[in-house]
Amino acid sequence: MEPPLRKSKNRHRRSLFAEVESLHRRLSRIQEDQELLRNTLSGLAHESDISIGSPCPKCGQSYMLIKKGLMSCPSCKNRLSI
Numbered sequence: 001m002e003p004p005l006r007k008s009k010n011r012h013r014r015s016l017f018a019e020v021e022s023l024h025r026r027l028s029r030i031q032e033d034q035e036l037l038r039n040t041l042s043g044l045a046h047e048s049d050i051s052i053g054s055p056c057p058k059c060g061q062s063y064m065l066i067k068k069g070l071m072s073c074p075s076c077k078n079r080l081s082i
């Protein structure tokens with residue numbers, strides 16, 4: 001029979017291990033989802049004759065979309081001419 005302190009430590013370790021496993025599964029799903037969205041966005045941009053620029057310098061919440069000499073942010077509507 002293990003002393004109570006040791007038992008509690010083992011339970012804590014199992015709990016941490018389960019949490020790390022859960023976070024790992026979540027991260028994998030997020031990475032897969034991000035890849036799907038990246039491919040979809042790339043396809044949409046190509047179909048719409050739009051280039052994807054750098055992150056918006058004003059809000060940083062979206063990449064700038066570039067079309068016909070104009071860059072625009074779909075998040076904050078920031079517009080810049082090139």
Ligand SMILES: [Zn+2]
Binds near residue numbers: 059
């Ligand atoms: Zn913006």
